[in-house]
Amino acid sequence: MANSVEIKHLDLNFGAVNVLKDLNLEIAEGEFLVLLGSSGCGKSTLLNCIAGLLEVSDGQIFIKGNNVTWAEPSDRGIGMVFQSYALYPQMTVRGNLSFGLKNAKFPKAEIEKRIAEAADILQIQPLLDRKPAALSGGQRQRVAIGRALVRDVDVFLFDEPLSNLDAKLRADLRVELKRLHNQLENTMIYVTHDQVEAMTLADRIAIMKGGKIMQLGSPDEIYNRPENIYVADFIGSPSMNFFDGEVVGNHFKGGDLDLPLDGYTFGPGGAVDGKAVIGIRPEHIITGELVAGAPVKLEVPVELVEPMGSDTLVYGTLNGQALRIRMDGQARVSLGDSLPIGIDPSRASLFDKASELRL
Amino acid sequence: MTDATVNALSGPKGPKPKKVFSSTNIIIYGTLFVVCMYYLLPLYVMIVTSLKGMPEIRLGNIFSPPVEVTYEPWVKAWAEACTGINCDGLSRGFWNSVWILIPSVFLSIAIASVNGYALANWKFKGSEVFFTILIFGAFIPYQVMIYPIVILLRESGDGITAFIRIFNSDADNFRLMGSLWGLVIVHTIFGMPILTLLFRNYFTSVPEELFKAARVDGAGFWGIYFRIMLPMSLPIFVVAMILQVTGIWNDFLFGVIYTKPDTYPMTVQLNNIVNSVQGIKEYNVNMAATLLTGLVPLVIYFASGKLFVRGIAAGAVKG
Amino acid sequence: MAVTDTGRMDVGAKRPSRLFKNMTAKIAAIPMIATALVVFIGCTAWTIYHSFTRSRLLPAPDKWTGLQNYDRLWSENRWLVSIENLAIFGSCSLVLSLVIGFILAALLDRKIRFENTIRTIILYPFALSFVVTGLVWQWLLNPDLGLQNVVRSWGWETFTFDPLNNADIVIYGILIAGIWQGSGFVMVLMLAGMRGIDEDVWKASRVEGIPTWKTYIFIVIPMMRPVFVTALVIISAGIIKVYDLVVAQTSGGPGIASEVPAKYVIDKMFGSQNLGLGFAASTMMLLSVLVVLIPWAYLEFGGKKER
Secondary structure (H helix, E strand, C coil), X not given: CCEEEEEEEEEEEECCEEEEEEEEEEEECCCEEEEECCCCCCHHHHHHHHHCCCCCCEEEEEECCEECCCCCHHHCCEEEECCCCCCCCCCCHHHHHHHHHHHCCCCXXXXXXXXXXXXXXXXXXXXXXXXXXXXXXXXXXXXXXXXXXXXXXXXXXXXXXXCCCCHHHHHHHHHHHHHHHHHHCCEEEEEECCHXXXXXXXXXXXXXXXXXXXXXXXXXXXXXXXXXXXXXXXCCCCCCEEEEEEEXXXXXXXXXXXXXXXXXXCCCCCCCCEEEEEEEXXXXXECHHHHXXXXXXXXXXXXXXXXXXXXXEEEEEECCEEXXXXXXXXXXXXXXXXXXXXXXXXXXXXXXXXXXXXX | CXXXXXXXXXXXXXXXXXXXXXXXXXXXXXXXXXXXXXXXXXXXXXXXXXXCCHHHHHHCCCCCCCCCCCCHHHHHHHHCXXXXXXXXXXXXXXXXXXXXXXXXXXXXXXXXXXXXXXXXXXXXXXXXXXXXXXXXXXXXXXXXXXXXXXXXXXXXXXXXXXXXXXXXXXXXXXXXXXXXXXXHHHHHHHHHHHHHHHHXXXXXXXXXXXXXXXXXXXXXXXXXXXXXXXXXXXXXXXXXXXXXXXXXXXXCHHHHHHECHXXXXXXXXXXXXXXXXXXXXXXXXXXXXXXXXXXXXXXHHHHHCHHHHHHHHHHHHHC | CCXXXXXXXXXXXXXXXXXXXXXXXXXXXXXXXXXXXXXXXXXXXXXXXXXXECCCCCCCCCCECCCHHHHHHHHCHHHHHHHHHHHHHHHHHHHHHHHHHHHHHHHHCCCCCCHHHHHHHHHHHHHCCHHHHHHHHHHHCXXXXXXXXXXXXXXXXXXXXXHHHCCCCHHHHHHHHHHHHHHHHHHHHHHHHHHCCCHHXXXXXXXXXXXXXXHHHHHHHHHCHHHHHHHHHHHHHHHHCCCHHHHHHCCCCCCCCCCCHHHHHHHHHHHCCCHHHHHHHHHHHHHHHHHHHHHHHHHHHHCCCCC
């Protein structure tokens, strides 16, 4: 399939600050790509560059094969949905939806037809003659999506569209967005700092930091095979446990840990002896009856227990460091217990100590 | 019983609430009453004086209410009072001021709002420099710029005349200097710093995403200004209007310099009527004329309430 | 929904020239740019330049005389009186309007009833023209029929308050009118500043048992420093411009006792047709504004970077 959006060697400087550095990205037709990162990582900046709302310093942007690096936002075939909805307060919903079409000098009948279609898809027909102030947050966001929808664009850009909504509504709209994407099959680029949104919505996730893409991959790859310590640490809640040590002859050794790496799938570099960091997700630490079958067995003292209903978070100590363990909500653990745990090295992630890259 | 209910039964433990007539309150309200009297006194004296006949004024007390109410001073001030050889009262100054006011308010707000909008949303290289010059310009005494502006107005008037004569060789001289239009331009120029600041601050506070959304929707500079920004900033336009109407109406200096006796605004005519050296002083007519001149800004002030406060504080507190 | 409506081509491949970028905004800003450059910079420079020339009835840009106009200016009695009046009027009205404005604001800030009404009354003179203010106070201070007469009619036969006809104190007569008009504005500024102070400051001082007046002097005033500075700059700029008030109230009299620089400049330029002297005097006015403005601008924008 052809690429819908291509970004080549993109640079953006604000004065002396490089916000984006030699950024390359190819997004396939119909793909749902999520730009994920903490604030200040450049994800919104990148989205604004694609939209044409920020001028790039160097590099090129192609949409549907057209070079749009210097084109006006409205000439790029993009629609954008903002965090604050950005609905025009003095216009009705109908006015909001038709504003872009009127600017593009569409005939009246066509405008009416498109508004009707979009309202149908988003189920906002009863709201068409209301002002934005009379709408709920969820309804406003739907209208904001509708504004992009009526313009029949190639690419939808979402700038943290759900951040202003409360948790329950956010979950509902997330599902709806996914359904909308399945129905429309448009390319969508979605900026968020919420990893749950990223994991649930994305075909691929690009994790950004300091104006660079740290890893680009499917949610599964990002979660199970993080390419570097930053990504490994960023994804997952509670975050991954890291332990320093050394790879010596197909074993990871560090303090009380001695893990055989027979089951571990090394990257193209293969196993190289040297200083390393191992990362183990709290939910990948084996507890309960399954410990018996684990490749490596240990016992850790319990320091703190946080029951959260569906699961229980247990803080133990290993190698003088806190060890986070996620257990079943029914698990009975109390302070001071000595908890038997098991570790499966094949589910862990191993990083080079110096380069912080996956081994 | 829990602690809370015990406390609830034994009543509040703090000191009793202050009485309305505590000594502090008497001092506060007393002071404010005296202050209000001081501020109201001149208005009161203006009103009672303007309703008295001259004999009563000569004999009586400036504060005493009129024994015999007469509206003659008002009629005289409006229609008969003399400045030099003209004896058609303040009415001419009033209408001059109106004809100066309407285009000045419109033009100055139109230009300043576009400035503020460009400065807030369409920054270009150097735009901040011009803005800084503008703000500093607000502090330059008018006296420094007043004479070169006379020359500028005269020269551009001649320029425009020459231009018109290309098409119509019999055309009259077009004058900016001494005409209402010259004064309109001057008011537009000197109203620009504070109004531009007002609009810039306002448009900066409009969420940027709204502006971005409109650009994605294909609206340009003017499209966003007229279709998005203007309709949602009516309050700030009202504030600017109040600021300009009172400011321009109250102007004296520019009126003296840039107009001629038959186009003098009301304030200048008022001063000439009251401070004319010929004839006997008619204090009642003078006060009626003064009140008439102050009436327009006073009506605007009392009608607009908090918006006036917002207008004068806008430049000062947020700037 | 796959086909796009705009028949797009590679229009965006070329970087637009710097000059034409944002062109509409630049065109729309022409009045602002022209005002800034031609009027505020150009006219000011023009006047400063001509203050060094022998301009009389007409500007004479080629007759350079150096500081001669300034020498004459500073040896002229009328100018010295103007400067002295400005100094007295300026310092008194600065102090008085700040003090009165602050006290009134503090009184209004005490959660009193009728706050809006009282504020409206105190501020209304500010909506009036200086000419109106000057004429009203001219009438109130009329020695034969005004305040003095009223007090005498109450039985205090020797009461004398006739500033407008006494050259020694005429400037204080103008001061009364000026304060009457301007103090409401200062009060509004101060009140806005006080309302901006965190309510918790008051709670804390009450918890610690600090009396109200001490809280105002030692806590509120230091916290309101920016408001005081702003008020100071605005009042100072206004004081230097004082013209209409004097013209209406005293016409500069008796004699030249209530002349002010702003009036001096206008009279020299348009009355006695001595442009050079007028330009020199207006340049001096500009200089005195800069004395206030530059330290303020330095404090305000110098230390931190502008937004």
